[in-house]
Amino acid sequence: MTYFTSDLHLGHANIIKLCNRPFSSVEEMDETLTANWNARVKDSDNVYILGDLMYRNTIPPNDYLKRLKGKKHLIVGNHDSSWMKNANLDKYFVSVDNLLYIATGKEQCVLCHYPMMSWPHYHKSFMVFGHIHNNTDQAFWKLIEQSDVMFNAGVDVNYFFPVTFDEMVKNNEEFKRKVALGDSI
Numbered sequence: 001m002t003y004f005t006s007d008l009h010l011g012h013a014n015i016i017k018l019c020n021r022p023f024s025s026v027e028e029m030d031e032t033l034t035a036n037w038n039a040r041v042k043d044s045d046n047v048y049i050l051g052d053l054m055y056r057n058t059i060p061p062n063d064y065l066k067r068l069k070g071k072k073h074l075i076v077g078n079h080d081s082s083w084m085k086n087a088n089l090d091k092y093f094v095s096v097d098n099l100l101y102i103a104t105g106k107e108q109c110v111l112c113h114y115p116m117m118s119w120p121h122y123h124k125s126f127m128v129f130g131h132i133h134n135n136t137d138q139a140f141w142k143l144i145e146q147s148d149v150m151f152n153a154g155v156d157v158n159y160f161f162p163v164t165f166d167e168m169v170k171n172n173e174e175f176k177r178k179v180a181l182g183d184s185i
Contacts, residue, residue, distance in 0.1 A: 002104045003041055003070070003162035004153040006050035006113070006130025008033050009079070010064050011057020019133045019156050030059075034067055036161045041070040046094075047162055048102070050130035050153045051077020051113030061087035075100055077113035077130060101125070107165050115144055115152075122149075128168070130154045136179050145176055 009015040010033060013026040023029035041047055047070040054061060061083040065072070073095045074080070089096055100111045101120060108125040110116075115129040117140075127150045132138070134156040136145075144150050151168050155161070157175040158168060 001042070001045045001164065003045060003047045003164060004050065004111075004128055004168055005037070005047065005155060005158070005162040006153040007052045007077070007133055008049075008054070008155055009052055010034075010054040011059055012055040012079075015055070021156070021160075030064075033155065033160060034064075038067070038069050040162055041068075043069050043071075045070045046073060047071065048073045048075065048100075048111055048128075048153070050075045050111055050128065052079040052130060053077075054083045055079040057083060062092070065092040073097075073100070075111045075113055075130075104165055109165070115140065115150060117143060125149075126151060126165075128153050133157075134175070145179070 010030050011026060015021065016023050016026065016029060021029060023032065049072060053074065054064060057064070065087060071094045072092060074093050076096065076098050102109050102111060108121065109128045110119040110121065110125050111128050112119070113129065114131050116127055119125070119127050129150065130153050132152065133154050151172050152175070153163070153168060158171045163171060
């Protein structure tokens with residue numbers, strides 16, 4: 001099985017407030033995100049992490065990484081460089097890239113931490129990204145909202161779980177509907 005996720009921000013207490021996450025502490029967030037991950041992912045599964053796995057964490061990166069199941073592939077995000085210096089990347093990741101093109105069966109995807117308006121093979125592939133969390137205030141949101149080939153892998157729109165491609169599509173459609181209706185996100 002193949003899963004996608006992004007922007008867990010393990011160890012980052014302020015992300016709870018910034019993204020209105022339903023956690024009372026960074027410890028609760030970290031434990032919930034880890035438990036949700038391990039409830040879905042088996043050691044034989046591939047997990048594509050589209051950046052910002054940890055940020056401002058006081059727990060050593062390897063302590064987080066050894067708890068997360070699956071064959072992990074990191075697409076580097078803007079908050080990853082500091083923890084990556086202190087992690088055993090070769091031990092915990094199958095691959096570490098800035099941009100990655102993959103085929104997951106019928107889907108061909110370009111994976112990048114940042115949403116791109118144009119990408120390699122755009123006419124026959126999907127753009128899977130992170131970075132924006134559940135933010136719809138920026139000008140680029142209208143382009144993403146209208147696109148049927150761009151999907152946010154972020155935990156903030158995927159109910160704090162790693163998701164399959166089909167689940168990500170469904171969750172993104174639900175998120176867009178909520179935004180259009182003005183529902184609280």
